[in-house]
Each structure stands twice: as C-alpha cells, then as structure tokens.
Amino acid sequence: MLFADVIGQSEIKAQLTDMVQHNRLSHALLFLAKEGTGGLPLALAFAQYIVCEKVQRSLNANDISADLFAPALFDDAPGEQQPVEMLADACGICSACTKAAALVHPDIHYSYPVLPKKSGDKPTSTDYITAWRDFIKQLPYGNLYDWLQSINAENRQGNITAEECNDIIRKLSLKTFESKYKVLIMWMPEMLGKEGNKLLKLIEEPPANTLFILVAENESLILPTILSRCQLVKIPALDNRSIAGQLVAKAGIDKEQARQLAAISDGNYREALQQLNHAGEDWLQLVREWLNAILKNGPIALVKWIDETSKMGREKQKQFLRYFNHLVEMAVRIRILGEESEWAQSLPFTEKDFILRINKMADISQQEAIVEELDKASYYIERNANAKILFHALSLKLFHVLRDKATVRPW
Structure with missing residues (x-):
C-alpha cells in the first residue's frame, strides 16, 4: 500500500517520511x-x-555526503553537487513494493488477534494469513469486529496468544531475506494481555534494523511496560473533505450526499461506509419538515412526521439525529467565525442558509440544549427505545427549548 492510497493524514505521512530521511x-x-x-x-x-x-x-546516496547531497555524474564545475531526490512515497513498482503491496514480502511480518480453529489449537497469525490478505484488500479501514466476522469468530473473542509471541521472537531473530530492514506490524496490541511480557526484551533490545509498528485504538488497554518502550504517533480523525472525496471516488455517489455522510461520520471512514448502506435520504429536508411541524404546522403534521420517521429503522434514525446535531454544531461555529469567513463561504448555499436560520431562532445556550437532547435520543435509539414515543418526547423537548428558551429538562 502506498501513502497515496491512504485517505488524508498528510501531516502524519510527512512526519513518518521525515523520520526515515533524517x-x-x-x-x-x-x-x-x-x-x-x-x-x-x-x-x-x-x-x-x-x-x-x-x-x-536514495537514502544510501544521501549517506555519501553529510549535507545530504551526492556528487553529480557530469559536473560542469568541479566540486559542485546536486541534491538527491528525497522520496515522499514508495515507488510502487520495484520488486519489494510489489511484494509488500500483496502482503507477501518476506521481511514484513504481521500479527493480529486470532482464535483456535478447534479445541486445543494454539493458533498463530500465520495460520490466518490468507484470510488476512483478503481482509486488507476488502476492508483496510475495518475494525476488530469486521476481522473476527471474516474468520467466522461469531461470539468468540480473538487474542494475540503466547504461541504467537514465541513465533514473533523466532521470526525476528532470523536475518533479513531481501530488505535491509525487518518490520513487524502488530494490529490491536490491546489483545496481547499479559502474554505481551514475552516481547518486552525483544522490543527493548531488538536485532539490528528491526522495526516494530504497533497499531492500537485504546492505549489504556496496552501493557504499560510495552507503552513505555514505544514512540507514540497519534493519528487524528479524518477531515470531512478527505472522507467525502474518497466516497465520491470509490463509492461513486454524488458530492452532496458524500458531504452529508462525511459530516456525520465523526472522522471515521468505516462509519461513513456503514452509513452509506443506509443512505438515500434528504436529511436537510427532513430536519426542515420536523422543525416546521414543531413550531408552525401543528400536531397533525407532527404526528404524521413521527409516524413516517419511526418506520425508517434504527440506523437511519441515528444517522438523521447525527446530521441534525452536525447542523447545530455548524451553527455555533459560523456564529464564532462569521458568515464571511472562508469556511462559511465553502458551505453549500442551502445548508448555509438553514444554519443561519438556526442562529436566528436559537442562541448558544439553546443550541447546547438541543445538542444534548439529540445525543440522548441517539443513545436511547441504540438501546431499542420505542421510536414513536422517543420522537414525540424529543419534539416536545425541542418545542420548549425553542419557544420558551428552556434549558435541558428531564424526559
């Protein structure tokens, strides 16, 4: 995989290449x-x-000179030097890149949670390498649940086992086959447990030119002894523009739908793909109809809206509430940055117009109350609350917040 294939994260890519080059x-x-x-x-x-x-x-050439310059092959002026190109990405065409892209490079090893195929088994990651390659090809942004489902784990819990740790020690004690470096990519080290103590000495004093890359989601679940031996690289959430661009390019959806999905995915590309499976609604129009029913059109229109919304299914209901929440948060942001800011000017006209209407209708304290109520509703929907009752209660709450300038009240 090339850096060019990774969505966004330009600063992290530059940081990583800079580490190598310097x-x-x-x-x-x-x-x-x-x-x-x-x-x-x-x-x-x-x-x-x-x-x-x-x-x-290119790195070897740069080692020739302390100034990171290599001698020119044909110098017009003796003593002058030309800079060696510092690559910002792998070439993608050499033998090493071809093998690495196919996950078959002999000097790049992978470790990830696995489970016994039958009682008494002592599984290692190598036992699942074919499934791992398929998983990376299909779901490079997938999570642990996606991986375990792809290997038919059902309700079983995957782990990085003691046997796997022994196998890692054995692999990394060997000389490299083709590359100057040996690399171990361990995904979800949270699943190591106490078995990770087997790797402490190896991580602290690895063989020459050996690199460990641990990829984790929750550092609090990693052994402190392992954490203390690693340099931390924090990967930020993806920006909405990067997610939307990827959805347009890969999923083939229109820009407006991609932008709406990106807005409610909270920087999570996997979530955006999940939402895509439940997409197809005009959320802005749905919010407009809801507020009109609450504040203008009366109870008959509101009951009709609730009846229709309650039939959408939980995932779409959560997606709708996230989008409404996003609009309110944008209203607060535009209030602070101003209507003429560069960010505000980049918003689609219909959405910007609606956001400005929200600011006229509610002050910041009211908007905070709305966000809190929408978050609560999303939480209850996730836990199988009755949709009709919930949206009725939420509508009454929004009515009091907007009309009576009420702050948060209990349900």
Whole structure:
C-alpha cells in the first residue's frame, strides 16, 4: 500500500517520511488511531516505504555526503553537487513494493488477534494469513469486529496468544531475506494481555534494523511496560473533505450526499461506509419538515412526521439525529467565525442558509440544549427505545427549548 492510497493524514505521512530521511526512526512505534482513521493503512504504507528499493537507494546516496547531497555524474564545475531526490512515497513498482503491496514480502511480518480453529489449537497469525490478505484488500479501514466476522469468530473473542509471541521472537531473530530492514506490524496490541511480557526484551533490545509498528485504538488497554518502550504517533480523525472525496471516488455517489455522510461520520471512514448502506435520504429536508411541524404546522403534521420517521429503522434514525446535531454544531461555529469567513463561504448555499436560520431562532445556550437532547435520543435509539414515543418526547423537548428558551429538562 502506498501513502497515496491512504485517505488524508498528510501531516502524519510527512512526519513518518521525515523520520526515515533524517535517521530519527525509533525501533518501536505505536500508532494510536481511533477506528476508521487509517492506523493500519498508514502502517502498511510505512512498511512498504521502508523496504522500497528506490527509497533505500536514495537514502544510501544521501549517506555519501553529510549535507545530504551526492556528487553529480557530469559536473560542469568541479566540486559542485546536486541534491538527491528525497522520496515522499514508495515507488510502487520495484520488486519489494510489489511484494509488500500483496502482503507477501518476506521481511514484513504481521500479527493480529486470532482464535483456535478447534479445541486445543494454539493458533498463530500465520495460520490466518490468507484470510488476512483478503481482509486488507476488502476492508483496510475495518475494525476488530469486521476481522473476527471474516474468520467466522461469531461470539468468540480473538487474542494475540503466547504461541504467537514465541513465533514473533523466532521470526525476528532470523536475518533479513531481501530488505535491509525487518518490520513487524502488530494490529490491536490491546489483545496481547499479559502474554505481551514475552516481547518486552525483544522490543527493548531488538536485532539490528528491526522495526516494530504497533497499531492500537485504546492505549489504556496496552501493557504499560510495552507503552513505555514505544514512540507514540497519534493519528487524528479524518477531515470531512478527505472522507467525502474518497466516497465520491470509490463509492461513486454524488458530492452532496458524500458531504452529508462525511459530516456525520465523526472522522471515521468505516462509519461513513456503514452509513452509506443506509443512505438515500434528504436529511436537510427532513430536519426542515420536523422543525416546521414543531413550531408552525401543528400536531397533525407532527404526528404524521413521527409516524413516517419511526418506520425508517434504527440506523437511519441515528444517522438523521447525527446530521441534525452536525447542523447545530455548524451553527455555533459560523456564529464564532462569521458568515464571511472562508469556511462559511465553502458551505453549500442551502445548508448555509438553514444554519443561519438556526442562529436566528436559537442562541448558544439553546443550541447546547438541543445538542444534548439529540445525543440522548441517539443513545436511547441504540438501546431499542420505542421510536414513536422517543420522537414525540424529543419534539416536545425541542418545542420548549425553542419557544420558551428552556434549558435541558428531564424526559
């Protein structure tokens, strides 16, 4: 995988390549990335960058001179030097890149949660390598649940086992086959448990040119002894523009729908893909109809709206509430930045107009109350609350917040 294949994260990509080019690469990195933000794709792209033959040639050339310049082959003026190109990505065409992209490079190893295929088994990641390659090909932004379902785990819990730790020690004690470096990518080190103590000495004093890349979502679940031995690289949430662009390019949906999905995905590309499966609604129009029913058209219109909305299904209801929440948050933002700010000017006209109407209708304290109520409603829907009762109660709450300038009240 190339850095170019990873959604957004330009600053992190630059940070990683800079580590390599200026010889500041730690032997153990911990990529801390929330679900759907690209921790695993970044690790795969970084490993490919490290073993890329063209990258290595450029680094070796730069070692010739302390000033990171190599002698020109044909110099018009003796003593002058020309800069060696510093690559920002792997070439993608050399033998090492081809193998790394197919997840078959002999010097890049993978470790991930697995489970016994039958009672008494002591599984290792290698036992599932074919399934792992298929998973990366289909769901590079997938989470642990997606991976376990792809190997038919059902309700069983995957783990990185003691046997796997022994296998890692054995693999990394061998000499490299083709590359200068050996790389271990461990996905979800949270699933190591106490077995991770087996790897402490190896992580602290690894063989020469050995790199550990741990990709985690929750650092609090990782052994402190492992955390202390790793350089932390925090992967931020994806920006909405990057997610929307990827949805347009890969899913083939229109820009407006992609932008709406990105807005409610909270920087999580996997969530955006999940929402795409339940997409197809004009959420802005639905919010408009709801507020009109609450404040203007009366109880008959409101009952009709609630009846129709309650038939949408939980996922669409949550998606709708997230979008409404997003609109209110944008209203607060535009209030602070101003209507003429560059960010405000980039908004679609219909959405910007609606956001400005929200600001006229509610002050910041009211908007805070609305956000809190929408969050509560989404929480209750996730726990199987009756949709009709919930939307009736939520409508009454919004009526009091908007008409009576009430703050948050109990349900």
